[in-house]
Amino acid sequence: AGRMGRALEVVRDMEAHGCALNAHTFGMLISGFARCGDAPRALGVAEDMRRAGVREDAAVFNCLLHVLGSSGRMEEAMATLQRMRLAGHRPTPHTLSTLVTGFVRNGALEQGLRLMEELRAEGCPVTAAVFNAAMHGLVLQGQMERAAGLLEDMAQTGVAPDRRSFTTLVDGYARSGDLEGAFECFRRMQAGGLEADAAAYGALLKACCKAGRMQTAQAVLEQMQAAGVAPSLHAMNTLVDGWARRGDMWEAAQLVQRMRGAGPAPDVRTYTSLIIACGRAGDMQRAVEAFEEMQQSGVAPNVQSYTALLQGWAWASYPEKALQAYQEMRAHGLQPD
């Protein structure tokens, strides 16, 4: 994020020394801004590029599609796809997965799926990533049958599913509370010779937590470590939150202690889940301790953590304490959403 300014300096330096900027260079800048969520500047760089008389290549077009899709501008994205074709570039798998994801994020999954079929029919190469984007969209809609159908489709068309394909589906089963389905899918991934990474384990942990099977979740954590996969912050947060939702403040606190000792270091989400756990257990004393521990370890509270504290107090029938938490939040310049 903070490095984009430096990147721009380097590019200005290049220009000053008479280096011609090419599509490659502009592409790096555009995707850099895109990743910071700075669409206006990403598009600004694209404009500079055109003014400099540099032609967009396929990767630059794909970056533009990403920027447009991330800012809800799918009509412009489709117009850009047309421009891309007119410039003589066939859509690539990056193009397609980017557009499908754009449609998914903008609540137009079916349009994305239609586009995928159209481009497939015209011979656009389709990779696992394209299917993954589509499966993710279906998973978000709870359409597991169709998502699983796409996995079959991959097999039939000779596209090998990758780890993300399976992780996406495991997450889908997790969301639908289907622990059996999640495990079966996870094992299918392993049977296919794909090694689970932290995200794959994370999705499986989510399935356990969602199903309320916390002992199973702990066992999965141990399997993950035995397999040499370092528990990610993501995965640990899933577990802490799983205990929190069960109202088991003690187990949640235990995990957080372990994280403080052996890592990964707890972050604001970890502590927020712990605060919720304490609140649900009716122990506001511990909730406040958790909140203070967070601050003492240099983790800045955000709106979510204050809200968790506030709700705990409200739930415990201490409106004046809730109000105090609210005022403290405002004093820190945070606005409730």
Add this chain to the structure above:
RNA sequence: AGCAUGCUAG
């Protein structure tokens, strides 16, 4: 490869 797809809190 300068570009795309998966798991976490109120």
